Amino acid sequence: MQLKHAAYWLPVLAARAAPADDPQHHQITKRDLAYSPPHYPSPWMNPEADGWEEAYAKARAFVSQMTLLEKVNLTTGVGWAAEQCVGQVGAIPRLGLRSLCMHDSPLGIRGTDFNSAFPSGQTTAATFDRGLIYRRGYAIGKEAKGKGVDVILGPVAGPLGRAPAAGRNWEGFSPDPVLTGVGMSESIKGIQDAGTIACAKHFIGNEQEHFRQAGEARGYKFNITESSSSNIDDRTMHELYLWPFADAVRAGVGSVMCSYQQINNSYGCQNSEALNGLLKNELGFQGFIMSDWQAQHTGAASAVAGLDMSMPGDTEFNTGLSYWGANLTLAVLNGTVPAYRIDDMAMRIMAAFFKVKKTIDLEPINFSFWTLDTYGPIHWAAKKGYRQINYHVDVREDHGSLIREIGAKATVLLKNSGSLPLNKPKFLVVVGEDAGPNLNGPNSCNDRGCDNGTLAMGWGSGTSNYPYLVTPDAALQAQALKDGSRYESILTNYATSQTKALVSQANVTAVVFVNADSGEGYINVDGNLGDRKNLTLWKGGDNLIKNVSSWCPNTIVVIHSVGPVLITDWYKNPNITAILWAGLPGQESGNSITDVLYGKVNPSGRSPFTWGATREGYGADVLYTSNNGNGAPQQDFTEGVFIDYRYFDKANTPVIYPFGHGLSYTTFKYSNLVVQKQNAGPYQPTTGSTTPAPTFGNYSTNLTEYLFPSNQFPYIYQYIYPYLNVSDPKKASADPRYGQTAEQFLPPHAVDNASQPLLRSSGGNSPGGNKGLYDVLYTVTADITNTGKIVGDEVVQVYVSLGGPDDPKVVLRDFGKLRIEPGQTTQFKGKLTRRDLSYWDVGVQDWVVNGYEKTVFVGKSSRDLELSAKLQ
Template sequence: MVLLTTRVAIGFAAALFTPFACAQDVITSDTHFYGQSPPVYPSPNATGLGNWADAYSKAKTFVSQLSLEEKVNLTAGGPETNGCSGSIPAIPRLNFPGMCLSDAGNGLRSTDFVSSWPSGMSVGASWNIDLAKSRAVGMASEFRVKGVNVALGPVVGPLGRIAVGGRNWEGFSNDPYLCGSLAAETVTGIQSTGVITSTKHFIANEQETNRNPSGNVSAVSSNIDDKTMHELCLWPFQDAVHAGSGNIMCSYNRINNSYGCDNSKTLNGLLKTELGFQGFVVSDWGAQHAGVASAQAGLDMAMPGPGSFWGSNLTMAVNNGSVPESRIDDMATRIIATWYQFGQDKTFTSPGIGVPKNLAQPHDTVVGTNSSYKKTLFDGAVEGHVLVKNQNGALPLKSPKLISLFGYSAKAPDNFDVNNGGWNNGGSSLGPQDTVTANRTTTHSQIASNGTLISGGGSGANQPAYISSPFEALSQRAYDDGSALLWDFHSSAPNVDPTSDACVVVGNAWATEGADRPGLRDDFTDGLVLGVAARCAKTVVVLHNAGVRLVDRFVDHPNVSALIFAHTPGQDAGRALVALLYGDANPSGKMPYSVPRNETDYGGLQNATLPEGVYEYYPQSEFGEGVYIDYRGFDKRNVTPRYEFGFGLSYTTFTFGNVAAVLAGGGCGKAPYMYPTEEVVPGGRADLWNVVATVTAEVTNAGDVAGAEVAQLYVGVPGGPVRQLRGFEKVFLQPGEKREVSFGLTRRDLSTWDVVAQEWLLQRGTYRVYVGASSRDLPLTTSLKI
């Protein structure tokens, strides 16, 4: 049996300023990780770190009263008695009602009387932590009313490494700092209601292609070095654990050739030891691939059921000595402690009461929607739109008399299939979206042609209480204004009334769980835009995009006056768009990813990895680019994107000034808390969260319209990327108003992961500091010297 990985004996004071030992950008021979996942045993018992002590005290008392069979029953899903994605059976004699786990991180699906919330990518585009938290609270209130103990989200993996990734829309951003910050607010918000978050998918789960074994082909292996793991993939999970996430879901893929739910290095070593995770680990549905091995590797709960691995076989494994009963005790204790931690033993709704097994059959009505969160739903939809082109002030529209509306994503969806879980809810297949017209020259899964795209597909899809389409919202506006509206949703070359004040073309980019996208643009939509622009002097393009969408085929056309990335805005899609088009709301969204000019700009990170050569049956995805994805990669390779990370336009203008950066404690040697400690809290070493420097700047609304700007802080850490996001603040300003923004930089923010010391270490040297409106619009610069 291999002991837990230990730190190399190295003087902390000396090591603190030791630059990363290898000058290479990527460590392909990293003995701690790359290519073969090292064993880390035994699985550590949780001890009740931080504010978990009381929950653990209660849980240990509870578990001590259970038989072995009862403890084992807690570790896997039971019989399906409701519509929950997974259920843990009750233990009536101890007043444990069981647990309901349900999809997903963007709203409760497969039931009625719930909302379609703006999806993760729209939250990322808002760059608004307050809105993210409000959304989380509102969304979780629906889960709670419906009796869902565990909401299967938020998503922080995939992180968007692969541009065509089918699930990128479920997560917040391609940047680990932005993703982690919004994930932490989401975890805090959801769990404030007593609902447990299942932060997923742990870890390095960056493609849908070959995510599961099929026939003789195993799941893809994400081969990643230790430095990249910590500075990129693990970062947002660390934020979620620090925020108190009660559950982590392990992923389908292999990590360094060991399955995610059987991987002792990632589960025992990284999650439960290094991050001090106190909750329980649940498998993604069907992601368990071993019995004894997964138990010893740190898996605590298998879903959707015990299958052939656990259940009576796990009991047998304990009885024959293959698995120590202490491991079963820790599994059960972690699960019950999490139940206690969020007060679910007190006033929580009966598990699954509002999630009927079959919506098409008579069932009790349990209303989850709450009018208190109407504004949050609407604001989230609005702020998830990003205006990236506005030629000659084309927007907002100024008292138009005639609007012409085109495009398949402008109309309400064609159907709502209650037997299939509702609109846009096709599980791991294309489902109801697989209806693209046969006479189109695009691949069938490029677009969702049957109506407004409010979310992507699969388990992350959410359920609308209603859908406000652009057509419906524009129709209402025409009624209110006494103006006119013409429309054509289906023609590839529609007729255009030359007296139109503006022509709005609404398309989309479809993505779903279970399949990576076949491309980043489609001929039909590009041709539609160009056809309308050829006949209309003011053409406004709106894309409901569940992922990156390339636009270079049409964006430079002189009549394409405006372009909006609408993302996946949820049920208020149309209402939000019209508010922005007419200036009732001022655009404030920013790109949570970069949009390049061509596919080749990704430098190998466009498409998913496929089996090939000697790896015909064991596909290997080499994370050889290290931390250089998205804007970090574009900066490194000196590639100019079409729209950079953090970019977004407004109807007003903002200026920045008076930047200052101050090191806490006066600098090196005067702030002892800047040095590593041994204390571990949920999320890692306690000192990592200490603020060691502060940057301030001023933002002024220099225009004549009230609006919001996202002040962004980037830092060049010695030895790392030229700049990395390390702070942001969204400020709402009246015309002429000035406000100071302040960014606290933690020890982790300014450190790099040292693979030899196995520590986050500050670096001796000069840290360049940048403040501005995007990753490439940074008018303010200063520095910190350590």
């Protein structure tokens, strides 16, 4: 079981490199990669980690005062619907710490009122604007803090976006790891600067909804016994899926959520290679790892594999049973879970807390996720503790203006033959259900689990309630009335005769609104089990566009969608004079698109994904049917690092609109590319060892001291406590294996507490990996001239060809957004780090700059690269 990286991966790579007709090629297949080697012991915190020193010292002072029961209480959730938030751990009242609140979501606070509904992560990424991404994160963090939320469950880098039909891609940023890494970093900085702990999720390889949870899949009549396995090779893991999480760790993220599915046939929340090896050891993550809700499958095994917090605490919702709680108390007392591990769990939670919060004096939790009623039971599942639970605190401030700005600046102008911007059109006609309201109200479908009216967010736990939703119909009508234009709208996709009669009239400018939705797997919308069934527009959107454009020679199409849709059949139609992708823009949807259509905002959004001509052109897709009998479905990532534009380039496939594409109402000229080598020193692999594992406090082994204190407070039904019910350990555990030693059922070295050698790729004291990776090797400058007549923002993109036979044709490595006046020339400044020019060497187990010739490109998209230069 103690396979080392090089010993395992080198023969695999040799087999993969062999010609297809060589017998060696068939000796080790991709399925043989579906094994996750053990990595133990779980790394403990580094008191000298950059940016964590003060937090560590405060956490040590706090944790040193805690009893074992208090540490278990801090690490174990109290159960589903046991308190006000979607997840909470036990309080430490003796030390003045209330229960910590963990709560969704990536685009706003889920299930509350008087909060904002922000644009999705994917939509925000389309701005290619670091400042806007930060401001959105700060606003979300501030609203969360105002509600009493301590950990906001976002941002999202998993799914990255491997399969374009995957249901939750819109919660994240982009299938490009660099753009997603920037989205993660800036969001985390904003959220935590506002006083709320960010939680980077879902770690890792969580790339589809089908089969992510065996129980959920069985509810859809799939006959499987285990959740699916994402089978990812080492190089792909590092260069693609781990990349944005490294940026998250480098940004100081306080928590990381492990995922539902398996990684190389080991569950994400007990995968020691992922949690101990990649995250805590290689990346030097100093915060805490929490489980996704019901993603924990073991007790002691998940503890030694690196899990620090169990969410929501019960084994299954509302069972009252827990892998941790009393069982974790027993496991520490009998030595199955080493004392240092429970101390490290508590340290990591409190260090993240003090890094962001500074003090234990917290705002009260002033809402209940379970109801919007003002009064109700504080313990929702048990229906106990009736009191005021919702205070309806308005935390929105002026965030509506920010949401409107992001929505407009994220809108991607895909095509424009001159019909935009609008200027007091004589007769404006708006067509399509997507322009109008949900007739039952914008929040009428639970967690937005429907597609009625205009689409401004997907569905699932990554949603929030709208405080209002400005529809495109309402905003465009208001503008038309202001201009004196004639205005009519038909807010259905199926009134064919009425639509024809209207748009066939003279002087019509027709704007057609269409959409495509998706979300989380626990909600089924029209047979879409989270993941989309296809990449076509919903509710006959394609036919609506074809019909209107056949009747009206000036048809403008606006797409609200969760990702790419197939537009092959109609995008070239000359009667379609403009196409815009508006993503999922949140509560100011109508105002944002109106600002762009009328030129109040010059469009500067860039597509965060590729628009392919066919579904097959993307190379990777959702696994919709089980392929492993009734066992764990096997999702083999055979495409490696080649997803989205990387795959299109490898296959040399034409695309309709490339990654990074977006037009403006002005024009820009690129010139004078200069690439200058910097004086970075040589790369120094990390050496040395950690200190031995520290422990804080001694524990009594008298089990009577751990019994439930019924004389102090009443027992709450289904609530998860750290206390034992009886003093007999075997009866208390209800585990027939009780009494076995750790060595009998845990992997070798799982409970070691001696000093450990540092990985050469680790950062030592620098979270995010070896600090030499972030040395700037080259600076890149270019002159950008606005050759048009109006001011505009240009997104300048830097790509690199790494030159190797197994490398993508080009990869995005940097970008910047410049605001340039007409006739003005502004210099773009970018940089290339050592990581940007490296590949992951599976034999060396480190990042290496190979000897192949490398080229830097500067341009407007992945396939519009105007300037290039060879690197020295």
